[in-house]
Amino acid sequence: xxxxxxxxxxxxxxxxxxxxxxxxxxxxxxxxxxxxxxxxxxxxxxxxxxxxxxxxxxxxxxxxxxxxxxxxxxxxxxxxxxxxxxxxxxxxxxxxxxxxxxxxxxxxxxxxxxxxxxxxxxxxxxxxxxxxxxxxxxxxxxxxxxxxxxxxxxxxxxxxxxxxxxxxxxxxxxxxxxxxxxxxxxxxxxxxxxxxxxxxxxxxxxxxxxxxxxxxxxxxxxxxxxxxxxxxxxxxxxxxxxxxxxxxxxxxxxxxxxxxxxxxxxxxxxxxxxxxxxxxxxxxxxxxxxxxxxxxxxxxxxxxxxxxxxxxxxxxxxxxxxxxxxxxxxxxxxxxxxxxxxxxxxxxxxxxxxxxxxxxxxxxxxxxxxxxxxxxxxxxxxxxxxxxxxxxxxxxxxxxxxxxxxxxxxxxxxxxxxxxxxxxxxxxxxxxxxxxxxxxxxx
Amino acid sequence: xxxxxxxxxxxxxxxxxxxxxxxxxxxxxxxxxxxxxxxxxxxxxxxxxxxxxxxxxxxxxxxxxxxxxxxxxxxxxxxxxxxxxxxxxxxxxxxxxxxxxxxxxxxxxxxxxxxxxxxxxxxxxxxxxxxxxxxxxxxxxxxxxxxxxxxxxxxxxxxxxxxxxxxxxxxxxxxxxxxxxxxxxxxxxxxxxxxxxxxxxxxxxxxxxxxxxxxxxxxxxxxxxxxxxxxxxxxxxxxxxxxxxxxxxxxxxxxxxxxxxxxxxxxxxxxxxxxxxxxxxxxxxxxxxxxxxxxxxxxxxxxxxxxxxxxxxxxxxxxxxxxxxxxxxxxxxxxxxxxxxxxxxxxxxxxxxxxxxxxxxxxxxxxxxxxxxxxxxxxxxxxxxxxxxxxxxxxxxxxxxxxxxxxxxxxxxxxxxxxxxxxxxxxxxxxxxxxxxxxxxxx
Numbered sequence: 001x002x003x004x005x006x007x008x009x010x011x012x013x014x015x016x017x018x019x020x021x022x023x024x025x026x027x028x029x030x031x032x033x034x035x036x037x038x039x040x041x042x043x044x045x046x047x048x049x050x051x052x053x054x055x056x057x058x059x060x061x062x063x064x065x066x067x068x069x070x071x072x073x074x075x076x077x078x079x080x081x082x083x084x085x086x087x088x089x090x091x092x093x094x095x096x097x098x099x100x101x102x103x104x105x106x107x108x109x110x111x112x113x114x115x116x117x118x119x120x121x122x123x124x125x126x127x128x129x130x131x132x133x134x135x136x137x138x139x140x141x142x143x144x145x146x147x148x149x150x151x152x153x154x155x156x157x158x159x160x161x162x163x164x165x166x167x168x169x170x171x172x173x174x175x176x177x178x179x180x181x182x183x184x185x186x187x188x189x190x191x192x193x194x195x196x197x198x199x200x201x202x203x204x205x206x207x208x209x210x211x212x213x214x215x216x217x218x219x220x221x222x223x224x225x226x227x228x229x230x231x232x233x234x235x236x237x238x239x240x241x242x243x244x245x246x247x248x249x250x251x252x253x254x255x256x257x258x259x260x261x262x263x264x265x266x267x268x269x270x271x272x273x274x275x276x277x278x279x280x281x282x283x284x285x286x287x288x289x290x291x292x293x294x295x296x297x298x299x300x301x302x303x304x305x306x307x308x309x310x311x312x313x314x315x316x317x318x319x320x321x322x323x324x325x326x327x328x329x330x331x332x333x334x335x336x337x338x339x340x341x342x343x344x345x346x347x348x349x350x351x352x353x354x355x356x357x358x359x360x361x362x363x364x365x366x367x368x369x370x371x372x373x374x375x376x377x378x379x380x381x382x383x384x385x386x387x388x389x390x391x392x393x394x395x396x397x398x399x400x401x402x403x404x405x406x407x408x409x410x411x412x413x414x415x416x417x418x419x420x421x422x423x424x425x426x427x428x429x430x431x432x433x434x435x436x437x438x439x440x441x442x443x
Numbered sequence: 444x445x446x447x448x449x450x451x452x453x454x455x456x457x458x459x460x461x462x463x464x465x466x467x468x469x470x471x472x473x474x475x476x477x478x479x480x481x482x483x484x485x486x487x488x489x490x491x492x493x494x495x496x497x498x499x500x501x502x503x504x505x506x507x508x509x510x511x512x513x514x515x516x517x518x519x520x521x522x523x524x525x526x527x528x529x530x531x532x533x534x535x536x537x538x539x540x541x542x543x544x545x546x547x548x549x550x551x552x553x554x555x556x557x558x559x560x561x562x563x564x565x566x567x568x569x570x571x572x573x574x575x576x577x578x579x580x581x582x583x584x585x586x587x588x589x590x591x592x593x594x595x596x597x598x599x600x601x602x603x604x605x606x607x608x609x610x611x612x613x614x615x616x617x618x619x620x621x622x623x624x625x626x627x628x629x630x631x632x633x634x635x636x637x638x639x640x641x642x643x644x645x646x647x648x649x650x651x652x653x654x655x656x657x658x659x660x661x662x663x664x665x666x667x668x669x670x671x672x673x674x675x676x677x678x679x680x681x682x683x684x685x686x687x688x689x690x691x692x693x694x695x696x697x698x699x700x701x702x703x704x705x706x707x708x709x710x711x712x713x714x715x716x717x718x719x720x721x722x723x724x725x726x727x728x729x730x731x732x733x734x735x736x737x738x739x740x741x742x743x744x745x746x747x748x749x750x751x752x753x754x755x756x757x758x759x760x761x762x763x764x765x766x767x768x769x770x771x772x773x774x775x776x777x778x779x780x781x782x783x784x785x786x787x788x789x790x791x792x793x794x795x796x797x798x799x800x801x802x803x804x805x806x807x808x809x810x811x812x813x814x815x816x817x818x819x820x821x822x823x824x825x826x827x828x829x830x831x832x833x834x835x836x837x838x839x840x841x842x843x844x845x846x847x848x849x850x851x852x853x854x855x856x857x858x859x860x861x862x863x864x865x866x867x868x869x870x871x872x873x874x875x876x877x878x879x880x881x882x883x884x885x886x
Contacts, residue, residue, distance in 0.1 A: 014485075017483035035784045038816070041460065073453070309446030
C-alpha cells in the first residue's frame with residue numbers, strides 16, 4: 001500500500017507543543033480579560049443547519065466559503081464559518097431563562113474555504129464575546145473597552161494599534177441623506193469604501209464617480225472629499241456633524257474617555273463586511289508599517305436573535321482571531337518565549353533505579369510538580385537530549401546513590417546550574433521558578 | 444419569512460454557561476493530570492483526508508459513522524471521528540525532530556453519525572493522551588497509572604470503577620493456539636466477546652458454537668468456559684498461563700502494584716473495537732449498578748505512525764470522553780456545584796453613579812476581581828434578579844452615597860450576609876472566597 005501523506009489538510013495547521021503553547025498563551029489572555037469583565041464561557045456545536053447562515057452572514061460567505069454538505073439523514077449543514085448565528089440561536093432558545101445583560105464568550109475554531117495566505121487559514125480560532133439585552137452607547141463602549149484591554153494585556157501600546165469606530169446608522173445617513181444615493185448605489189458605495197485601503201486614490205475616485213453617475217458625480221465626489229478630509233467628528237461637514245447618528249457616536253466617545261480608553265478614533269470610512277450590523281461598528285488596526293491591516297472588529301447587531309422566533313434583543317459583539325493576534329505579537333516583538341508545561345524531566349541512571357524514580361515522581365506530583373520520567377533505560381546522553389528537545393526547565397538525575405541518600409541533582413537547563421537537593425527543596429525551587437515565569441507573562 | 448429553529452443540530456449539545464462550567468471542570472482535571480505526568484498539549488485540524496481513517500480505524504466507523512464530504516477543491520475529507528490517526532500523522536511529520544518518549548495530549552471534539560442516546564452524542568469531546576517511542580510494559584503501565592489518577596482526581600474510589608486489562612497478543616494466542624480458530628473465525632469470535640455483556644449466556648454459547656462449527660465445538664466451548672471461569676491469571680488453563688503473552692501481562696501488573704494502582708484487574712474477555720491495537724488493551728468500567736459500562740479505554744498501537752511513510756514507532760494511548768465522565772460523576776454524586784466565573788455583580792443605583800462604578804470596577808479588576816457591571820439603569824429588583832440568575836457569589840451596591848464615602852455594600856448571595864467595605868477589603872474577601880472554593884475542588 002502506498003504510504004499516506006503526513007501533511008495536514010490544505011489551509012489547516014498542526015499545532016505541535018511549541019505552537020500550542022503560543023496558541024494557549026493567546027487563549028489564556030482572552031479568557032482572563034473576558035472573565036475580568038464578567039463574561040461567562042459557553043460552547044456551541046461545530047455543525048449548524050445552513051439556513052442560519054443564509055439568513056444573515058452575507059452571500060459571499062454562504063455561497064463561496066462555507067464547508068457545507070448533506071448529512072446521512074438528508075440535512076443540509078455547514079461547519080460553522082463564524083459564531084454569531086450560533087450564539088444568537090442559543091440565546092433565542094433560552095430567551096426567557098437568561099439574565100440580562102447576558103455577557104457571553106467562547107473560544108472556538110471555524111472553517112471557511114478561502115485561498116490560504118499569510119494570516120488567513122481555512123481553519124481558524126476566535127474569541128467571540130457578546131453582550132445581549134442592552135441598547136445604547138454604554139454597551140457599545142464596553143466592546144471597545146474590552147478590545148483595548150485585550151491589546152494592553154498582550155503588552156501593546158497606542159503606537160502599535162488603533163481602534164477605529166463608525167456607526168451603521170451614520171453610514172446609512174451619509175449614503176442616503178448626505179450623498180443622495182439610492183439603496184443599490186449605497187450598497188456599491190459601501191463595498192467601495194470597504195476596499196478603499198487596497199486600491200489607489202484614482203481608482204477609488206473613478207469607481208465612486210461611476211456609482212454616482214453623470215448627474216450626481218460632481219457634487220457627490222466633492223462631498224466624499226469633504227467627509228474623508230475630516231480627521232475628527234468636529235471637522236465633519238455641518239449637515240452630518242449635527243445629525244442624530246453623530247450625536248450617538250459622540251456619546252460613545254465620551255464614555256470611552258471616562259473609562260481611560262486612548263486608542264480609539266472616529267473613522268467615517270469604516271464599513272465592516274457582515275450584513276447584520278445595525279449600529280456601532282469598530283475595527284482594531286495594526287499600526288505596524290509592514291502589517292498595516294484590520295486585526296479584528298465587531299459591532300451592534302440587534303436583529304439576529306429575533307430571526308429564531310422570539311422577541312428581538314439588542315446585541316453587541318466582537319471576535320478577535322488567534323492567527324492575526326499571533327502575527328501582531330510577532331511583528332511587534334511582544335510574544336514571550338515559552339518552555340514546556342513539564343517542570344522536571346527525570347533522567348534515570350540504570351534500570352534498577354526506575355522503581356525508586358517512580359516513587360519519587362509520585363511524591364513530587366502530589367506537591368504540584370509536573371514530572372516526566374524517562375522510562376527507556378537509554379544511555380545518559382540520549383535521555384538528556386530528550387529533555388533539551390522538549391524545552392523543560394529542569395532535569396533531575398536519579399541513580400542508586402541518589403535514591404539511597406535521598407538527595408538528587410537538579411539541573412537548570414538554561415543556566416546549567418546544578419544543585420543537590422532533597423525533595424522539599426526541589427518542590428520549592430520549581431514553584432519559585434514557575435511563579436517568576438507567570439509574573440513575567442502578566443506585563 | 445418563517446423563523447429559524449433555535450434547536451441545535453441533531454445529536455449535538457449547546458453548552459450554556461452552567462453546562463460549560465461542568466465541561467470545563469472535566470477538562471481542567473484532565474489537563475492537570477496529563478501535565479502532572481509530563482504530557483504536553485497539541486492541537487490537530489478538524490478535517491483530515493478520508494484515507495487516514497480508511498487505513499485503520501475499522502470499517503464501521505468509516506463507512507457508517509464518519510461525517511465525510513468532498514470539499515470545493517475535490518478532496519475527500521472527514522470531520523475527525525477520533526484523534527489517533529491525526530496524532531500519528533503529526534508524529535510521522537516530525538519523526539526526526541521530536542524527542543522520545545514523546546508524551547502528548549489534546550482535548551478536542553469529534554463527530555460520528557451514530558444514533559444519539561444517553562451518553563452518546565454525535566459531537567463529543569475527548570482527552571487524547573499518547574506516548575510515542577517506548578516499547579514494553581513500563582509505557583503500557585503509565586497509561587493505566589494515568590487513567591487511575593484521573594479517576595481519583597475526580598474523587599472516585601475502587602468501589603466506583605475498575606480498570607480491566609488484556610493484551611492483543613494474548614487474544615491472538617488464545618484464538619489461534621488455544622481455541623484453534625482460523626483468521627475468519629477469530630475475527631467473529633472477537634466480535635462475539637465484544638458484545639458478551641449485552642447478550643444472554645445462552646446466546647453467547649450458541650453463537651460461539653456456530654463459530655467453532657460441528658467438529659470443533661465440544662472442545663472449543665469447554666475451553667472457553669475454562670477461560671472465563673478464571674478470575675485471575677493464576678487460574679488460567681496451564682497452556683495459556685505459561686505463554687509468553689501472559690508473562691508480559693504479569694510484568695505489567697507487577698509495575699502497577701509497585702506504583703500503588705489497586706483498581707486494575709486482568710480480564711481475558713476484554714477485546715476493544717479498533718483494529719489498530721497490537722498489544723496491551725484496557726478499559727475503565729463504571730461499577731455503578733445502573734450505569735455498569737465501559738467508560739473509556741486505550742492500548743498499544745505500534746503500527747499507525749509507520750503508515751505515513753516513516754519508520755514505525757511503538758505507541759500507547761488512551762481517550763476518556765467528557766459525556767461518559769459527566770454521567771459517571773453524576774451517578775456517583777461526585778460532581779461539585781459550580782458558580783459563575785464572575786466574582787462580583789455591580790448593582791448601580793441611579794444613572795449618575797455609573798461613571799463612578801466603572802472607575803471602581805477598573806480598580807477591582809486590576810486587583811484580579813472579576814466584575815460585571817449592570818449598565819442598564821433598571822430598577823434595583825431587576826438588577827438583583829440578573830445577579831441571582833447568573834449565580835454570581837457577590838453583589839456590590841453602588842450609589843452616590845457609597846461613591847462619596849468610598850465604602851460599598853458587598854452582599855454574599857448564598858448566605859445573604861452583607862458587609863460595608865472599602866476597596867481593599869472587597870479584594871481580600873473575594874480572593875479568600877475563591878481560594879476556599881478552589882481548595883474544595885481539589886478533593
